[in-house]
Amino acid sequence: MDFYALTVPPLKRLTEAVPRLIHKLDSPTRLSARLAPDGMTGGEHFCVALGYVARTVLPLTGRAAPDLPCGSDPGVITALSQDMRYLLDNVTPQDFEGAVARQILHIAGEAELTQSAQDYATLYALPNAQFHLTLGYASLRMTGANVGKGDLDGFHHYAPGTNFAAPTH
Numbered sequence: 001m002d003f004y005a006l007t008v009p010p011l012k013r014l015t016e017a018v019p020r021l022i023h024k025l026d027s028p029t030r031l032s033a034r035l036a037p038d039g040m041t042g043g044e045h046f047c048v049a050l051g052y053v054a055r056t057v058l059p060l061t062g063r064a065a066p067d068l069p070c071g072s073d074p075g076v077i078t079a080l081s082q083d084m085r086y087l088l089d090n091v092t093p094q095d096f097e098g099a100v101a102r103q104i105l106h107i108a109g110e111a112e113l114t115q116s117a118q119d120y121a122t123l124y125a126l127p128n129a130q131f132h133l134t135l136g137y138a139s140l141r142m143t144g145a146n147v148g149k150g151d152l153d154g155f156h157h158y159a160p161g162t163n164f165a166a167p168t169h
Contacts, residue, residue: 001100003060004093007121011053013154014133015085018046021137021151022074030143031072035135042139043072045132050077052129053084059104060117061095 025031031043040048047070054065069076104120106113115124137152150156 001118002093003096003099003117003121004091007056007060007126008088008091010126011056011129012085012088014049014129015053015081015088016154017133017152018050018081018136019078020154021140021147022046022078024147024151025074025140025145028072028074030140030145031074031077033139033143035139035142040135041072042136042143043074043077044070045136045139046077047071047080049129049132049136050080050084052125052132054087055106056121056125056129057087057091059106060099060102060121061091062098062102 022031031046032041034041047068051065051068051070054068058065068080071077099117102117104115104117106115106120106124108124113124134152137147140147148156148158148162150158
C-alpha cells in the first residue's frame, strides 16, 4: 500500500480548503459559531481537521504527533494550515517505508485504540479530517457566510445566486 499517495494528496487539499474558506469571511466572528450548543466552534473544527494532517502522517512515518494550537482566531488557523502544508511538502514516499507493518496506538475521544496502519489511515484519520473540515464549513454556512461547495472542495463552481433550497408552495 502506498501510504504517501493515500494520505498526502487529500491532506494537501485540506490545507488549501481551510484558508480559502477563511479568506471569504466578512467577519472573523463567524468562526465562533457552533452547530449545536455543546459542539465545537467552526474554528475549532478547522483546527482539529488541520491537526489530523499531523495525526495522520506522523504516526504512519513512525513519529509522534504534537499537540497543536486550536481556537477560532483566523490568524492562528491560517498559520496552522501553513505549518501543516509545510509538513506535507517535506514528507517523502520513503518516509512511509515500513508503515504497512505498523500498529498505530491512539486515542479516539475517550477510547484507546490500536489499529493497523491501513485501518488507521482509511477508517479513522482521513474520515475524521474530512468530518471536521465539513463541520467547520457547515458552521460557516449556518451563519450565512458567503461560502459554497467550491470553496470547500476546490472543484465545484455554481453561478452566483444558485439556490438548492426546495421551492415553497
